[in-house]
Amino acid sequence: MPGAGDGTPTSYHIWTIGCQMNKADSDRLASALEQLGLRPAPTAQNADVVVFNSCVVRQSAEDKVVGALGMAKSLKRHRPERIVALMGCMVGPKKDALEARFGHVDVFMQPQQYAPLLELVGERLGVDYEGCIGPLTDVHADVTSYIPIIQGCDLFCSFCIIPYRRGRQVSRTLPDIVREAELLSARGVREVTLLGQTVDAYGHDLPGGDDLADLLYALNDVCGLERIRFLTSHPMYMSDRIIRAVAELPKVCEHINLPVQAGDDEVLSSMRRTYSADEYLSTIERIRSTVPGVALSTDLIVGFCGETEEAFEASYRLLEQVRFDKVHVAQYSTREGTIAHRTLTDDVPQEEKRRRLKAVDALQERVATEINERLLGETLEVLVEGRDKGKWRGRTRTDKLVFFEDAGDFHGKLARVRITKTSPWSLQGEPEAV
Numbered sequence: 540m541p542g543a544g545d546g547t548p549t550s551y552h553i554w555t556i557g558c559q560m561n562k563a564d565s566d567r568l569a570s571a572l573e574q575l576g577l578r579p580a581p582t583a584q585n586a587d588v589v590v591f592n593s594c595v596v597r598q599s600a601e602d603k604v605v606g607a608l609g610m611a612k613s614l615k616r617h618r619p620e621r622i623v624a625l626m627g628c629m630v631g632p633k634k635d636a637l638e639a640r641f642g643h644v645d646v647f648m649q650p651q652q653y654a655p656l657l658e659l660v661g662e663r664l665g666v667d668y669e670g671c672i673g674p675l676t677d678v679h680a681d682v683t684s685y686i687p688i689i690q691g692c693d694l695f696c697s698f699c700i701i702p703y704r705r706g707r708q709v710s711r712t713l714p715d716i717v718r719e720a721e722l723l724s725a726r727g728v729r730e731v732t733l734l735g736q737t738v739d740a741y742g743h744d745l746p747g748g749d750d751l752a753d754l755l756y757a758l759n760d761v762c763g764l765e766r767i768r769f770l771t772s773h774p775m776y777m778s779d780r781i782i783r784a785v786a787e788l789p790k791v792c793e794h795i796n797l798p799v800q801a802g803d804d805e806v807l808s809s810m811r812r813t814y815s816a817d818e819y820l821s822t823i824e825r826i827r828s829t830v831p832g833v834a835l836s837t838d839l840i841v842g843f844c845g846e847t848e849e850a851f852e853a854s855y856r857l858l859e860q861v862r863f864d865k866v867h868v869a870q871y872s873t874r875e876g877t878i879a880h881r882t883l884t885d886d887v888p889q890e891e892k893r894r895r896l897k898a899v900d901a902l903q904e905r906v907a908t909e910i911n912e913r914l915l916g917e918t919l920e921v922l923v924e925g926r927d928k929g930k931w932r933g934r935t936r937t938d939k940l941v942f943f944e945d946a947g948d949f950h951g952k953l954a955r956v957r958i959t960k961t962s963p964w965s966l967q968g969e970p971e972a973v
């Protein structure tokens with residue numbers, strides 16, 4: 540699918556790394572490019588427009604972006620008319636340093652700011668791109684899809700670069716989101732995940748006073764939709780209204796991701812997380828006492844600046860006490876431009892960070908083994924998303940991965956699956972006859 544040879548683009552390829560928000564941004568950009576008539580290309584080599592959607596939350600992610608951009612140099616050399624774009628959190632408001640470092644990149648775009656690329660593609664096509672593009676919904680959505688509902692973040696946790704790259708909190712209007720859910724549902728999507736860096740702060744910046752609970756009630760009425768999830772919450776915004784909505788609404792799944800980041804008050808304070816460990820635990824208690832059978836997951840950083848052995852042990856004890864279904868743990872790595880980089884010392888040795896990470900992983904493996912073992916013999920509702928290595932793959936309402944074998948067609952269906960085998964990471968079972 541080459542271009543016309545005169546620089547007219549006909550195909551695109553988007554390389555994405557990072558969180559679900561980045562994946563959703565890539566899907567929306569794909570929608571815009573397809574509305575301009577471009578078609579997806581399986582690899583960057585085959586594409587006239589190549590976009591790198593970047594993440595810099597951790598050093599390892601940034602290293603991968605730099606590696607991928609290095610590869611793009613030869614793509615550009617090979618076909619100079621090819622458009623190469625860098626998007627996402629690597630692009631801050633000032634682009635001079637990036638432009639000097641990556642001279643082969645034509646366009647730099649901050650998260651969700653698609654206009655510079657669309658303008659260039661529009662110019663090459665000889666059209667006014669704004670007149671050609673309607674609502675941006677995930678064009679390749681199948682059984683599940685993401686809907687970004689709030690962009691940016693107002694909180695400035697000291698370790699985090701996101702507010703500097705994604706800007707301040709901006710919520711979409713409730714009718715706009717419901718309309719998108721209706722469009723997705725009409726295309727066969729059964730489950731939507733509402734996305735935001737602080738998704739439970741949804742609506743706080745809107746004039747009408749709608750919040751995430753109102754949005755969940757509205758989406759629960761969308762015909763054809765079976766399930767609704769939301770990611771990622773901040774403990775400070777987890778209101779009783781939201782918790783009640785999760786408990787009451789049949790389509791809202793009983794799964795909440797509530798990042799704790801640390802279990803020691805001093806570390807929480809230097810992270811600027813706005814709550815103490817006890818306040819976090821009381822929020823967990825509010826959720827558990829209101830939503831029966833709820834699954835909880837969290838994010839934790841080990842080896843943050845000033846994290847002593849005692850402080851780490853406080854985090855470890857909190858994990859033991861709560862017994863999360865899932866823990867996303869990361870070693871702290873300093874990010875230039877953050878408050879921690881400017882004001883704190885990254886003083887936990889690398890080796891010690893690794894040891895703490897391994898200790899958390901081992902604890903979580905044991906906890907998840909025990910939690911999942913209790914599901915043996917139970918029959919669970921599974922939304923089937925696709926096939927992997929000859930088995931159907933789907934998720935329970937509590938976000939557990941389930942595999943089962945069957946000759947029937949379960950794609951996009953809600954199956955009742957009796958669990959016959961468990962591991963810390965997934966479940967296996969047999970579907971009940973329908």
Ligand code: SF4
Nearest residue numbers: 692695696699701736
């Ligand atoms: S809440 Fe904190 S960690 Fe989450 S995006 Fe905002 S600043 Fe970053």
